[in-house]
Amino acid sequence: xxxxxxxxxxxxxxxxxxxxxxxxxxxxxxxxxxxxxxxxxxxxxxxxxxxxxxxxxxxxxxxxxxxxxxxxxxxxxxxxxxxxxxxxxxxxxxxxxxxxxxxxxxxxxxxxxxxxxxxxxxxxxxxxxxxxxxxxxxxxxxxxxxxxxxxxxxxxxxxxxxxxxxxxxxxxxxxxxxxxxxxxxxxxxxxxxxxxxxxxxxxxxxxxxxxxxxxxxxxxxxxxxxxxxxxxxxxxxxxxxxxxxxxxxxxxxxxxxxxxxxxxxxxxxxxxxxxxxx
Numbered sequence: 001x002x003x004x005x006x007x008x009x010x011x012x013x014x015x016x017x018x019x020x021x022x023x024x025x026x027x028x029x030x031x032x033x034x035x036x037x038x039x040x041x042x043x044x045x046x047x048x049x050x051x052x053x054x055x056x057x058x059x060x061x062x063x064x065x066x067x068x069x070x071x072x073x074x075x076x077x078x079x080x081x082x083x084x085x086x087x088x089x090x091x092x093x094x095x096x097x098x099x100x101x102x103x104x105x106x107x108x109x110x111x112x113x114x115x116x117x118x119x120x121x122x123x124x125x126x127x128x129x130x131x132x133x134x135x136x137x138x139x140x141x142x143x144x145x146x147x148x149x150x151x152x153x154x155x156x157x158x159x160x161x162x163x164x165x166x167x168x169x170x171x172x173x174x175x176x177x178x179x180x181x182x183x184x185x186x187x188x189x190x191x192x193x194x195x196x197x198x199x200x201x202x203x204x205x206x207x208x209x210x211x212x213x214x215x216x217x218x219x220x221x222x223x224x225x226x227x228x229x230x231x232x233x234x235x236x237x238x239x240x241x242x243x244x245x246x247x248x249x250x251x252x253x254x255x256x257x258x259x260x261x262x263x264x265x266x267x268x269x270x271x272x273x274x275x276x277x278x
Contacts, residue, residue: 027061071084073088089133214257
C-alpha cells in the first residue's frame with residue numbers, strides 16, 4: 001500500500017510533495033490552507049502545475065487534503081453550520097484543482113444535542129455540498145473520532161448512518177487507529193484486528209474504507225482521549241498495528257501517519273518501523 005505522512009505546506013503547496021519525496025514516501029496528506037483560519041487560499045496556476053508535476057515525477061500514488069479544524073458539520077449554530085459547509089466546498093474545489101484523491105473531514109460536534117440530531121445535521125450539510133460539487137473528482141472521507149464530548153463518529157455505525165443514501169458526491173471512510181482505540185475498538189492483537197475487519201465489513205462495508213491513519217495511542221483503550229503516539233510507543237503496540245497493515249483485506253489501502261513531530265527525525269523513525277518491526 002502507499003505509505004506517507006501529513007506534511008507541512010510551509011513555503012507553498014508544492015513543498016508538501018517535496019517533503020514526501022525526501023522521505024521516500026508515495027502517499028501524502030496536507031492542509032490546503034491554515035487549519036485554524038476560515039480564509040481558504042487561491043492556488044495560482046503556476047503553483048498548481050508545480051504541485052501536479054512533483055506528484056507525478058516523484059511517484060506519489062495517493063494524495064489527501066485534511067480539512068480545516070474549524071469545520072463543524074454537526075453544529076446546531078446556523079451561522080457556524082453554513083460557514084462550515086461553505087469552507088468544505090472551497091476545499092473540495094482546491095482538491096479538484098490539485099487532482100487529489102481524498103478530502104478528510106471530522107463529522108463534527110453536536111455541542112450538547114443528541115446523536116440523531118448530529119447525524120441529521122451532517123447529512124443536511126453533505127446534501128447542500130452535493131448541490132454545489134455533484135460529480136466532484138475528490139472523494140470526501142468521514143474520519144472516525146475518539147468519541148470525546150459531543151463529537152460524532154466514535155462508532156462506525158454513526159458514520160454509516162451519515163452516509164446512507166447520499167450518492168451525489170463520492171463518500172468513504174478514513175479509519176484512524178488512535179481514535180478507534182480511544183473510542184473502545186480493541187486492536188492490540190492479531191485476533192483483535194480480525195474482529196475489527198469483520199466489524200468494518202458488517203457496519204460500513206470494506207469498499208467504504210479508503211484510507212487509514214496509522215497512529216499509536218498515548219491514552220488507554222476506551223478513554224475517549226485523542227493523543228497520537230509514535231508507532232510502538234503507545235497503548236496499541238506493534239503487534240496490533242502490524243497485523244492491521246498486513247491484513248489481506250487492508251493491504252492495498254493507503255496509509256498516512258499523523259505521529260508526533262517533535263524533531264526532523266521523527267517521521268523517519270516511524271517510517272522505519274513498518275520496514276523492520278511490524
